[in-house]
Amino acid sequence: MKLSYIGERGLIRQLTSFLEIGDDAACIKDKDGFLVLTTDMIYEKTHVLPGMSYRDIGRFIVNVNASDVAAMGGKPLAFLLSCGLPDIEIKDFEELARAVDLECKRLGMQYAGGDTKQTDELTLAGFCIGRVKKPVLRSGAKAGDVVAVTGTLGSASIGTEVLLKKRDTKGFRSVIEKAMRPEARVKEGMILEKYATSMTDLSDGLAVGLHNISAASGAGLKISLEKIPIDPKGREFAETYRMDVTEKALYGGGDYELLFTVPRKDYSKAAALVGATEIGVVSGKSVSLITEGKESFLENRGFEHFRQKR
């Protein structure tokens, strides 16, 4: 039986079946709280969008890793990078390395070096370490908590589809930026560490994030479709190219926003501090979506590798 049969998330479960906690990042307790550790890999063929520069690629690998630390409420400390590289121009590699260094600085962490090996396709593996007093796990959602997200959803996957189909992107710079230059919600994650009862990032899409929190917490999440924040430019872009914006907001990956639950009494303060939107409530046993007053089960699907060939 081949890997394509179980898909990427099944594979990560396999890879992490030895671990005590399956969360956005691993946590190791020490005297000062917890070290937060994560790794995320990108492969040119499947993760680099048409039009992305080496600078964009450098920024991307830093942010997708920092996002996992942010999702635990952690403060990133250091980043390392293993680069599998074809024989590219030295100046391109310099651009990538410089972007990595600058992006680490922007996120308040140290770029702590790496490894390079010759490969046929660009393959980057980032590693981020952070620190947190008390990690925000996926497992803490309690009945009655508010379910909320930072930023807006859907733009990244709308932008990605347009870029992959090589359509005209004029006038939609902000949407394209969201796809090409995701920014880890590090500041927001560190603030939410004090308020959130559970948290995850939305790299694999909202539906997957909701199901992960639901499964880990043993609690249901009830979401209202109309409350999901969608960037008006993203909506306009989707409509221009006849894309289903709801499908993108629910199942599209690449939005490195934070999904979290927070006690009702703390919600206003937390939301104001991080710019969040309430999308639902912790209630019942499963993940459901309310559309025009009607409640239905929300499917657990999103973007994943290894499944494409099936």
Place this chain on the structure above:
Amino acid sequence: MKLSYIGERGLIRQLTSFLEIGDDAACIKDKDGFLVLTTDMIYEKTHVLPGMSYRDIGRFIVNVNASDVAAMGGKPLAFLLSCGLPDIEIKDFEELARAVDLECKRLGMQYAGGDTKQTDELTLAGFCIGRVKKPVLRSGAKAGDVVAVTGTLGSASIGTEVLLKKRDTKGFRSVIEKAMRPEARVKEGMILEKYATSMTDLSDGLAVGLHNISAASGAGLKISLEKIPIDPKGREFAETYRMDVTEKALYGGGDYELLFTVPRKDYSKAAALVGATEIGVVSGKSVSLITEGKESFLENRGFEHFRQKR
């Protein structure tokens, strides 16, 4: 100008030009001493030897990473793995993941999860984090210190060449094992933390290791060829296939042994504790080799990627 022009070590210099210290691993100071961080990548086409099982590959990626932490005198705490995978059999992936977990346990650290992405060729990036009171850098060698190595040298590259040429390996299991299943000198590194003035691992060969310590310390190293410990089985194997055993011991990579300098007064005790051999002394300004009483400059070369095409 392409990457092949500057070679792998030039590239790592580029990638790490933003860092304060260039050493086997990065060090970050905190309240309890230092965190030690490293990443090392392997690519199936160039790093996986004929006959290596997925179990061997899993062990390999753990040990090459742990070796960098050992070279700083650190105790490994945790390991993460990013896997770029073609659509292999699930049981092969399970074998790899299980080997990673077991090897982490053997080395006294936690396997803390990872990422998987679909790629055309197997590409593994490991990340190891460790802790040390006071890291042993490459830069502390002092005139008069003894230069020493753990274990024996040359076997890994002798074994590698035989495997690549698909020659008969019967009767030389120990040499083949050294190539396929290198073992990080973690216990030895932790002991040497108390004694060594400088240290590095020998992943890129003895000559490169000596030059790295010499350059970082601003001190010369004088080595006696006849003192270099070579496994008799390795020598016999090399002679069987007409390989230059001296060439392999000096310039061959893959021996994950430790090269270190230690004050003369501490040498006997340290050597007894870790099973080390004295190969020379810190003296003069450059790296030289004494062969049958004659001293000559030792070239700074070893195995590296990106250079093969030139």
